[in-house]
Amino acid sequence: MNLVRSSGSALLALALALGLSGCDVDLGLGSASASEDSTGADVQDANDGPLATKVLDTLSVKGRAASTGYSREEFGSAWKDVDQNGCDQRNDVLKRDLTGEKFRDGTKECVVISGTLEDRYTGETIEFSKERASEIQIDHVVALQNAWVTGAFQWTEEKRTEFANDPLNLLAADGPANSSKGAGDAATWLPSNKSFRCDYVARQIAVKSKYGNWVTSGEKKAISGILESCPEQKVPTSGAVPAPEGDAPADKNADAESDNGDAETPGAFCSSEGEKAKDSDGDTLTCSTKGDDDRARWRSAG
Known part of the structure; x- marks a missing residue:
C-alpha cells in the first residue's frame, strides 16, 4: 500500500509540473489504487500529495456549462462494485469511515448494518443502523451535477461511472448536511465543521485535477480563501480519509x-x-x- 501511495504522489507531482507549464494533465491514478485504499488504507497518510494551492492553480477557470442532459443515470447505476471485492461502493465507504461496524451474516463483511460515524461535516457523532440509514449518506465531494457542468457532460459513460464510484470522491456524511449541500461547490456550501474545511476543499481540488474538471472564478476564490488558513495543506492521492479529530491544520x-x-x-x-x-x-x-x-x-x- 505504501508503494501505491508513493506512486500516486509521484504522479501528482509530475502532473503539477506539467500543469504549471500549461499542458493538459491526466493524473492517471486510476480506480484500482483508490479502491484498494477504500478498504484498508492508513487514514493518517490521507493527504500526501503536493500543496493544494499549487494544484488549484493548475485547474482551468471557466463558467459553468448548462445542466442540459444531466441526470444521475448519466453516471451509471448506484452503487458499483468497482474493485470487485464482492461489496458495492456504498458499503465499502461505510466500512472505511465508520468504527465498530457490524455486518449482515453471510455477506462476506459487506453489508454494514451498524456502526459509529464521527461526522467530518458537522463534527457530530452519529450512530448508524439499517433502520435509520438515511441519517448517514454517501456524499460525492464533487457533486455529480457540479461535475457535469464543469466538464463531465463531455465524458464517456465509463469515465462518469468511475468518477461516481471513486473512493477519492466519496465520504460518509450526516444526511441533512449532505442534502443541504445539493450540487453546491465551495462558493455556495462548506461543512459547518470549520476544522474539516481545509481537508474538504483539498479533496475537491484532487478530484477535479484527477478527472480534468474546471472551477468557476467564484469557486476558486472561495477555495483560496479557505486555504489561506492552512497554506501547507496537501491534496490526497488516494481514497484514504483523514482522521476526524486532531488532524486539521492549525489556523495561523x-x-x-x-x-x-x-x-x-x-x-x-x-x-x-x-x-x-x-x-x-x-x-x-x-x-x-x-x-x-x-x-x-x-x-x-x-
Missing part, C-alpha cells in the same frame, strides 16, 4: 482570534443562507447573497 490566526470565540469576518464566505453570527465587535451578521454576487457571504444588516 488562531491565537489572535482566541478572544473573539467564533466571531466571523464581514465579507467572508459562508455556507447556509439565513444563518446568523457575530463579528469581532459583537455586531450581528447574516449569511446572504446580494446583487450580482450570488455567493453567500457574512454581511451586516446595514
Whole structure:
C-alpha cells in the first residue's frame, strides 16, 4: 500500500509540473489504487500529495456549462462494485469511515448494518443502523451535477461511472448536511465543521485535477480563501480519509482570534443562507447573497 501511495504522489507531482507549464494533465491514478485504499488504507497518510494551492492553480477557470442532459443515470447505476471485492461502493465507504461496524451474516463483511460515524461535516457523532440509514449518506465531494457542468457532460459513460464510484470522491456524511449541500461547490456550501474545511476543499481540488474538471472564478476564490488558513495543506492521492479529530491544520490566526470565540469576518464566505453570527465587535451578521454576487457571504444588516 505504501508503494501505491508513493506512486500516486509521484504522479501528482509530475502532473503539477506539467500543469504549471500549461499542458493538459491526466493524473492517471486510476480506480484500482483508490479502491484498494477504500478498504484498508492508513487514514493518517490521507493527504500526501503536493500543496493544494499549487494544484488549484493548475485547474482551468471557466463558467459553468448548462445542466442540459444531466441526470444521475448519466453516471451509471448506484452503487458499483468497482474493485470487485464482492461489496458495492456504498458499503465499502461505510466500512472505511465508520468504527465498530457490524455486518449482515453471510455477506462476506459487506453489508454494514451498524456502526459509529464521527461526522467530518458537522463534527457530530452519529450512530448508524439499517433502520435509520438515511441519517448517514454517501456524499460525492464533487457533486455529480457540479461535475457535469464543469466538464463531465463531455465524458464517456465509463469515465462518469468511475468518477461516481471513486473512493477519492466519496465520504460518509450526516444526511441533512449532505442534502443541504445539493450540487453546491465551495462558493455556495462548506461543512459547518470549520476544522474539516481545509481537508474538504483539498479533496475537491484532487478530484477535479484527477478527472480534468474546471472551477468557476467564484469557486476558486472561495477555495483560496479557505486555504489561506492552512497554506501547507496537501491534496490526497488516494481514497484514504483523514482522521476526524486532531488532524486539521492549525489556523495561523488562531491565537489572535482566541478572544473573539467564533466571531466571523464581514465579507467572508459562508455556507447556509439565513444563518446568523457575530463579528469581532459583537455586531450581528447574516449569511446572504446580494446583487450580482450570488455567493453567500457574512454581511451586516446595514
